[in-house]
Amino acid sequence: MLRLELHNLSVERVGAQGMDLAAELAANARKLEAARDSLVARKSNPEEFLGWMDTPEDTEAVREVLRYRQANPWVREFVVLGIGGSALGTQCVHAALGQGPVRLHIVDNVEPEPIQELLRSLDPRVSLVNVISKSGSTAETMAAFLVFRKWLEDSLGEDWKRHVVVTTDPARGLLRPYAQAEGLAAFEVPPAVGGRYSVTCPVGTLPLAFAEVDLDRLMAGARKANELATGPIGANLSAQTALVNERLAKKGMNICVFMPYSTRLRYLPDWFVQLHDESLGKMKDKQGREVRVGTTAVRAVGTTDQHAQVQLFREGPHDKLVTMVRLEHPTEDLEIPAVKGLESLDYLFGKSFFELLTAEAKATAHALAKAGQPNYTVTLERLDAYNLGWLLQHLMWQTAFLGELWNINAFDQPGVELGKEYTYALMGRKGYERLAQELKSEGVE
Numbered sequence: 001m002l003r004l005e006l007h008n009l010s011v012e013r014v015g016a017q018g019m020d021l022a023a024e025l026a027a028n029a030r031k032l033e034a035a036r037d038s039l040v041a042r043k044s045n046p047e048e049f050l051g052w053m054d055t056p057e058d059t060e061a062v063r064e065v066l067r068y069r070q071a072n073p074w075v076r077e078f079v080v081l082g083i084g085g086s087a088l089g090t091q092c093v094h095a096a097l098g099q100g101p102v103r104l105h106i107v108d109n110v111e112p113e114p115i116q117e118l119l120r121s122l123d124p125r126v127s128l129v130n131v132i133s134k135s136g137s138t139a140e141t142m143a144a145f146l147v148f149r150k151w152l153e154d155s156l157g158e159d160w161k162r163h164v165v166v167t168t169d170p171a172r173g174l175l176r177p178y179a180q181a182e183g184l185a186a187f188e189v190p191p192a193v194g195g196r197y198s199v200t201c202p203v204g205t206l207p208l209a210f211a212e213v214d215l216d217r218l219m220a221g222a223r224k225a226n227e228l229a230t231g232p233i234g235a236n237l238s239a240q241t242a243l244v245n246e247r248l249a250k251k252g253m254n255i256c257v258f259m260p261y262s263t264r265l266r267y268l269p270d271w272f273v274q275l276h277d278e279s280l281g282k283m284k285d286k287q288g289r290e291v292r293v294g295t296t297a298v299r300a301v302g303t304t305d306q307h308a309q310v311q312l313f314r315e316g317p318h319d320k321l322v323t324m325v326r327l328e329h330p331t332e333d334l335e336i337p338a339v340k341g342l343e344s345l346d347y348l349f350g351k352s353f354f355e356l357l358t359a360e361a362k363a364t365a366h367a368l369a370k371a372g373q374p375n376y377t378v379t380l381e382r383l384d385a386y387n388l389g390w391l392l393q394h395l396m397w398q399t400a401f402l403g404e405l406w407n408i409n410a411f412d413q414p415g416v417e418l419g420k421e422y423t424y425a426l427m428g429r430k431g432y433e434r435l436a437q438e439l440k441s442e443g444v445e
């Protein structure tokens with residue numbers, strides 16, 4: 001058992017059959033320091049895709065986003081066209097902290113019915129469409145853009161241009177030159193920032209500015225994570241949780257359950273799944289040798305999934321590490337009233353929902369530990385922009401540390417490319433004729 005308090009973001013308890021973190025930390029301190037120093041040293045090389053360490057420091061980029069938000073008070077409907085890293089961070093923070101009159105819509109699939117339904121529900125005169133693509137070429141996002149652009153032009157004429165804002169790489173892809181040619185407002189995804197690490201650049205900050213999220217606090221929290229992750233290992237939460245994940249993967253815990261005890265954080269696991277799985281599921285190490293590493297992140301939300309997945313987590317195979325996220329204080333609480341005639345529920349009378357939520361999280365963590373199922377809890381003082389910014393950036397660091405420990409590149413995704421190329425071939429894209437033939441000969445058309 002261990003309990004490790006680190007100000008308001010802490011790791012608690014790695015359960016029964018887990019590990020002795022203090023001993024492992026002592027034994028692995030040099031390795032973790034080397035990983036940290038290597039990451040920091042490589043930061044200035046854009047080829048390394050470590051620009052996400054710097055985005056929380058870029059206060060001018062935040063000011064630019066806020067100026068744009070202020071200059072467009074007419075917006076009532078904000079539509080994000082983006083997928084993967086271009087949508088999940090926004091979705092997560094928006095669900096946790098979004099407020100105000102502007103409604104946010106995210107189009108991250110190409111299923112026609114929901115898109116038709118959204119288009120029918122929107123008034124183009126008060127809609128702003130933010131097409132977000134780092135590469136500037138993702139088929140799903142581009143298809144949605146073609147539809148929304150026409151929808152805007154059909155009802156607004158030349159004024160459609162005022163209703164589109166582009167977020168893309170400063171040089172790559174077709175969106176940047178298109179935005180320039182049409183005179184569209186455009187924001188930059190810094191070249192050294194990959195999609196799943198982009199929530200603190202305009203990919204996330206622009207939509208979140210319209211959702212009235214406190215960007216300055218979000219960035220301050222992310223900077224706090226930077227400070228800890230670049231500091232001594234004894235207070236380096238990200239290095240420590242990475243080590244827990246690495247050690248337990250070695251013991252066969254190949255599934256990494258990510259379980260916040262919060263409905264407001266319900267999309268955090270979705271964001272984490274992409275970050276973790278795309279970064280760390282790799283066939284080759286940095287030297288090009290076949291390794292096949294990675295653990296599979298699984299989404300869960302407490303308490304809801306106590307009644308769906310915890311049975312398996314406790315009694316199924318011991319192939320999991322469960323990470324819980326818990327809040328120390330509610331933003332607003334709700335008292336449970338006493339009701340005459342229901343005295344058998346008196347253990348609830350006068351208690352609060354937050355007390356019950358906390359008790360359930362602690363009870364589940366302990367029940368898992370008792371069954372030999374390793375788990376640890378990251379606690380946040382409360383759910384606000386500062387702590388969420390801190391948590392997101394911490395998880396990016398954790399991923400980067402794990403990449404170092406596994407000696408793999410945590411910033412590319414070569415395994416996703418082939419599926420994209422097959423799609424191009426099946427859709428008849430120019431230049432993909434031979435691939436289409438090959439697919440046909442393999443029975444795919």
Ligand SMILES: O=P(O)(O)OC[C@H]1O[C@H](O)[C@H](O)[C@@H](O)[C@@H]1O
Binds near residue numbers: 085086132133135136
């Ligand atoms: O932002 P984009 O370039 O459109 O990319 C959107 C997403 O699609 C790709 O397939 C990658 O696997 C993801 O890492 C990326 O976040």
